[in-house]
Amino acid sequence: MAARNSRDPLADEFLRYLEVERNVSPRTLAVYRDALAAFRLQKNPTPWKKCSGDSFRNYLFAAMKKGQARSYIRLQFSAFRTFYRFLIERKGLIHDPVRELQLPKAEKKLPLVLTRQQVEELLSAPLRVPKHQSAPTWMPLRDAAIMEMFYSSGLRLNELALLEVADLDIYTESVRVFGKGRKERVCPVGAPALVAVSRYRAAANVHSGPLFINKSRRRISPRSVWLILKRYLRHTSIPIALSPHKLRHSFATHLLDNGADLRSVQALLGHASLSTTQIYTHVTVERLKKAYAGAHPRA
16 A cells, blocks of 8 residues: 555655554554555655645545545545644645545434443353353453443543553542543543452453453453454344444443533543534433333323
8 A cells, every 4th residue: 555655755654643643543543544545546646745625626526426425535534634734734834735625514323322231231241151262261351341441431442452550540440541642531430340350350460561461461452352342242132233432432321311411421531522522412312202202191
């Protein structure tokens, strides 16, 4: 791909900046890399600093003509915008060819969330499902601790994988998290999650370094966490495809369902903008409407 190629040093440097300084997730890094590579393949050999607004406008029209999803188009242009901000701030570029481009509006999709009963079923799965024969005896306890932490603190996938033992404070019942852009926040941790983590650490003899480890006793990867969740999902009655992010959606929605204010949920999730958090208020309203329709005699 072009972004991996040494002939595209600006893209390479940008991707290193995202990974090292911005601490973006592996998924985001891959999406941005692919977006830059796809544009370069189509528009080669125009240098990045000489691309015009028309270059990106033509690319946008071509993507729409192919029938690409609006969400995917917007994701690609998010990569372009972040890249050109980097070029302006770090490389002295004056003109941003992407800034004034009008993108198609995003489809309004409410995030899918689990019911509390579904969450309970999922969180209990690691201790119900027989472990793989080659897995260490402590691995089901680790898996249970991982899922309890996800739902208890609303962490992103990458945030959970990066946790250190020292980040979790059992006395204040909180965890220190480094989110996007290395922004630090402190999240409460519920008693079930604290108990699950303590049992796992005792069984796996984890006293320092990465909090969650693999069977080689190295830091667990985000991809491995995703696969763990998919494995246990197969042993539940949950009918929807599930990602770690849906546990985060469920965490936020259940808080709002039970009276938490939006600003508090914003802080817990680590959202820079309140508008990002407001999507969960729509989810809660929809759930209330369904409850009303099912229970009220004159609904």
